Amino acid sequence: MVEIELKFQLPESKKKSLLQALKPKTAEKIRLQAKYYDTPDRLLAKNHVALRLRLEGDHWVQTFKAAGKNHLERIESEIHLGKCELEPELDLSLFENNKTVKDRLEEVLGDHQDELKFQFKTDVERTFRIFQIEDTAIEVCLDDGIVSTSDQSEKICEVEFELKSGSAEQLILFTQEWVKKYQLWLDVRSKAQRGNLLATQQKTSPATKASTLFLHKKSSADSALRQMIANALQHLLPNAAFIAEGVAEPEHIHQARVAIRRLRSALKIFGSWSLETDDRWEAQLAEIFQILGDSRDIDAIRDDVLPQLVADGAPFSELVSKQTSTAKKQSLFVQPEQTCLLLQLLAFTYHDRENIDHKKTKLKKTISRTLNQMHKKLIKNANDFEKLSIEERHRTRKKAKRLRYSVEFISSLYDTDLITSYLNELQHVQEMLGQYNDLHIAEQFFEKNSAQHPEYWFAVGWSKAKQSHLIEQSAQALQQFAQVKPFW
Structure with a gap:
């Protein structure tokens, strides 16, 4: 039973x-x-x-x-x-x-x-x-x-x-x-x-990662959205439990952020597929995401940027930083407000599921309209990416992430080879934009702390120089992606 x-x-x-x-x-x-x-x-x-x-x-x-x-x-x-x-x-x-x-x-x-x-x-x-x-x-x-x-x-x-x-x-x-x-x-x-x-x-089990979602082509758009939310909760809840207990490792926090980003992407991109989503969910998830983000940014600088700095002759080999306290991260999934949010999302995944699944809809047609819009928005600035402001570049990075999560959510409905080819090109764009973003964050971190640590000025100049090269690479990756034929 x-x-x-x-x-x-x-x-x-x-x-x-x-x-x-x-x-x-x-x-x-x-x-x-x-x-x-x-x-x-x-x-x-x-x-x-x-x-x-x-x-x-x-x-x-x-x-x-x-x-x-x-x-x-x-x-x-x-x-x-x-x-x-x-x-x-x-x-x-x-x-x-x-x-x-x-x-x-x-x-x-x-x-x-x-x-x-x-x-x-x-x-x-x-x-x-x-x-x-x-x-x-x-x-x-x-x-x-x-x-x-x-x-x-x-x-x-x-x-x-x-x-x-x-x-x-x-x-x-x-x-x-x-x-x-x-x-x-x-x-x-x-x-x-x-x-x-x-x-x-x-003290902990390995961090839980996202699992493949299997949709049925005869499902309604409403039902598909509920399944996406359920899949993202499967990803989030085990990691959130270790955070709440105060024993989480960096990977639990990273995977919790990825899961929250997947939840936010599903609500933002596919939220109109159901009349029963709540606009407050996305705002509450964004708040949790932001607090967990402080830890992720420092981890990225320490694990990815710092070794490169040391290899290039930086006059320091360790970071001095004030991270979000363990207690503050822990409280995110202990406070009643956040627990009720998780319960509301769970309830959404169950509501009227049996009735909704049997409605005859053209799910793939609905998906095509949504992905077309996202694809066009991402490649809109492919030819003038280098002229964009920093904030516009960051928005482009977010569009790439949302598009990737969206494709992963619906991938079971399409040919595996076509999906893989499309995601490989998209992943290259995302990697370039991600590296650029990490260096921009690193620049801000080192500049903010340079008064107490003058040796950090080396890292500020180094980060700026690296960003110039990555902006060019990102533009090339976007231009190449603009030539990719959508699989839908």
Whole structure:
């Protein structure tokens, strides 16, 4: 079966008041003690699958879980073992009659099923209650406890909202008042993922990158937009969780920015395809993007520009900079306003999806009109790029990025070779404009800090000289791209 739920982290200071909202005297309570299994090289974790044995009160349950098509849905299969005199052992043969689970385990484990071993355990007290909103039943659970290995443990204090029946959209909207009142923040990581990090003594998983979106040519434009937003959220939410926890690495922040840029591009370019988008979304996303951008700019100067400067004889080899504080970046995805924004975007991806998908529309014709406009705007100044102002050049760079993201969103509907050829030419334009932009930012950074660090004047002059060459290269790349035949 498919389980639909949202998971949030809860500040310790709000635990008591949220517990009161569940009316603890009449709410149901149960102790859940689970043991999770995997191979030594974590084949299950790497494929977003979990196997556990859990004692629920005095009954044992063996459970298979796997990632669904988005972060709201999970595939789940439970085998109820009942009361057992002795603690049961993991038994994969119990899934023999469940073809979905059996096939998935064989695909992931292959010949390594005998290598499954206990890895970590969780021990939580769950307080839960069912809330009825019109035709939708939602179970709200407070899980308070620990995840542990043989030699270390970590606190668990989280809230789950699980759809028991009714509308997924209603589930998402229902959580917003709880978010505002109890300062919950959205965390798409499962207990299994948290436990696996603890067991492997890591603070983070690798940053999540964009995945390919597969559209159907008979989808409506409205439905296609919702799928684009869902795809970009799949990219953003795992990275946002690590940022919110304060353990993100530079790549998590970079990928979060890319995901936000993809969201903004979808709303800006394709937003008119739906009557139910909200103009405030783009402004809120732009604010988040800007704060995360401070870190990205310094990282780009340190990782890309500084080595070139040192190689060319710069009288310094390190940067002295004031970056956006970790706390400020962390708060972006902890504050209720931003969490509600993410929930609104999630709700948008679910609204009336079943009805919309079956409308007969000419999606590719709509796409052609949109891409034609974008393509023409990008090459408009191909022949006089060198005469443009700095701001106009930056706008050209943004147009190139939006065009690339737009093409990637709809690429499944067109011939792969034609898409690849077009994107290769567009990527060359984007690389030239990106390098130019990085050098312009570097120039501004070094000039701003030159009063305290006079040695930075070397970098200011160096950056200006490099920009002149890149302006010429960018103009040539744009002129070459203007000759490319659109694939649509």
